[in-house]
Amino acid sequence: MAYDGPYSIDPLVASFLDRAPALFIDGGFVASDGTATIAVHDPSSGKVIAHVPDATPADVDKAVCSADTAFQDGRWRHMRPADRERILMRFAELVVERGEAFAQLETLEQGKGIAISRMFEVGASSEWMRFVAGMTTKITGRTFDTSLPGGPQHWTTYTRREPVGVVAGIAPWNFPMMIGLWKVMPALAAGCSVVLKPSEVTPLTALMLAEMAIQAGVPAGVFNVVTGFGAGAGTALTSHPKVAKISFTGSTATGKAIGRSAMDQMKRLTLELGGKNPAIVLKDADLAKVIPGLMAGGFLNGGQVCAAASRVYVEALLYDDLVGALSAAISGMSVGAGMDANAQVNPLVSAAQQAKVLSYLDDARSQGADLVTGAAVPDQGYFVSPTLVLNPAESLKLTREEVFGPVLGITKVASADEALQRANDSALGLGASLWTSNLDAAMNLTQRMEAGTIWVNAHVFIDPAMPFGGYKQSGIGRDFGVDWLEAYTETKSICISH
Numbered sequence: 001m002a003y004d005g006p007y008s009i010d011p012l013v014a015s016f017l018d019r020a021p022a023l024f025i026d027g028g029f030v031a032s033d034g035t036a037t038i039a040v041h042d043p044s045s046g047k048v049i050a051h052v053p054d055a056t057p058a059d060v061d062k063a064v065c066s067a068d069t070a071f072q073d074g075r076w077r078h079m080r081p082a083d084r085e086r087i088l089m090r091f092a093e094l095v096v097e098r099g100e101a102f103a104q105l106e107t108l109e110q111g112k113g114i115a116i117s118r119m120f121e122v123g124a125s126s127e128w129m130r131f132v133a134g135m136t137t138k139i140t141g142r143t144f145d146t147s148l149p150g151g152p153q154h155w156t157t158y159t160r161r162e163p164v165g166v167v168a169g170i171a172p173w174n175f176p177m178m179i180g181l182w183k184v185m186p187a188l189a190a191g192c193s194v195v196l197k198p199s200e201v202t203p204l205t206a207l208m209l210a211e212m213a214i215q216a217g218v219p220a221g222v223f224n225v226v227t228g229f230g231a232g233a234g235t236a237l238t239s240h241p242k243v244a245k246i247s248f249t250g251s252t253a254t255g256k257a258i259g260r261s262a263m264d265q266m267k268r269l270t271l272e273l274g275g276k277n278p279a280i281v282l283k284d285a286d287l288a289k290v291i292p293g294l295m296a297g298g299f300l301n302g303g304q305v306c307a308a309a310s311r312v313y314v315e316a317l318l319y320d321d322l323v324g325a326l327s328a329a330i331s332g333m334s335v336g337a338g339m340d341a342n343a344q345v346n347p348l349v350s351a352a353q354q355a356k357v358l359s360y361l362d363d364a365r366s367q368g369a370d371l372v373t374g375a376a377v378p379d380q381g382y383f384v385s386p387t388l389v390l391n392p393a394e395s396l397k398l399t400r401e402e403v404f405g406p407v408l409g410i411t412k413v414a415s416a417d418e419a420l421q422r423a424n425d426s427a428l429g430l431g432a433s434l435w436t437s438n439l440d441a442a443m444n445l446t447q448r449m450e451a452g453t454i455w456v457n458a459h460v461f462i463d464p465a466m467p468f469g470g471y472k473q474s475g476i477g478r479d480f481g482v483d484w485l486e487a488y489t490e491t492k493s494i495c496i497s498h
């Protein structure tokens, strides 16, 4: 449908929306088998900007079979690694060349600030893409001596790493493009085929990405996209017998459900789930670093970040200064649509997410919690004002559950030990930060904090070289790092007697 919003948009975005996005199967856009569609909304206005198909089980089967055929005939995995690497590098270049269109499309469907879309969804994504593309030529096994009868001179034994097969990538709506690429790129680098299902809330950039991959030279069938709801298309995809591996990012509840069903067919699994991420501020911390660090850590993308800071434990000496500075910062933020480059507070992704976040705040208010609300937000669109909750009681839902919105709890503690004990008292363990200028404290506490990533004097920074994933119920497995492709390959031992 034609875009009729208030912003002047890139012609590539306009023509993409005009074309009525369809499923992407076997190298091109195809109509769904069924007639049901899903409306995509602009979160700043609530207006519908596109419709995508709600894929049927038959559509999903078609996509998986296309991926499986491509895997079985070897059109991708048997290609010379140097050629695959070049194609994936070209894919990254095309994403950069179309960067403005990708950034705008992401902002239009997700709501985040256009500068954040440019910086993360395009800029950071392209760095991840190149990092992974380079791994295509560096997949290695090992040789080793065994103690089998006759001695090692009569045996040659080694391992090969082979692509696992068809990968189902299930992506969430907070960073749809970047997280989608975190599923697609390692799968492709390893030689797998992939079917990506973006969130029903933000399905558009995944479809544009698939088009770019084909233009870059990825063969038809190797990268497919199905759009649809989790309960329908998502379940059909993750339970499909021809899917060998699932890579999922999303809520802990859905991750657990997918994990249970994956076990029936022993599918390989990477789960990156929710966080309730603490930030410990010691009395010797430098507030000039803490304030901007927690503003970014807590409010980037409206707090819709799995590693976002959500529980701050601050030693008493700094409590008043910290609360004062953060209160002033949130009240002075400018508010507006993501397409408005000057707006610092942008809408949340959906009416449902807005209602969910507001319900946590209503619960806190009804229990007498002390709330500091930031800049006023408009009624139209899915806005929530950045909010501090001072010394939230343990009984509040927002103290223990992932809110996934612009809400930061700040608790005064008597000591570093109390902060550590409270920080670790969670079923989740994705990220955590420590703010201090005391090296001994940093060395001691980083070893005792329970999370997959610990930042010191920073929060929420991630990098392709740095493994990322969760302790406890925040997930299984790690993304990124030099071992990333292990999760997309099987180890085969070869044992030759001679």
Ligand code: TXE
Residues within 6 Å of the ligand: 170, 171, 172, 173, 174, 197, 198, 199, 200, 228, 229, 230, 231, 233, 234, 235, 238, 249, 250, 251, 252, 254, 255, 257, 258, 272, 273, 274, 275, 305, 306, 353, 356, 402, 403, 404
């Ligand atoms: O998540 P889901 P939703 C949290 C956040 C949010 C809540 C719900 O708190 O409010 O989760 O959001 C697909 N089989 N996070 O409902 O259900 C779904 O279509 C296969 C945190 O969007 O986890 C989407 O593509 N797939 C999180 C993806 O899973 C299924 C980021 C994520 O949806 C499925 C997003 C099923 N049975 C939300 N059910 C983070 N920590 O990064 C759903 N899906």
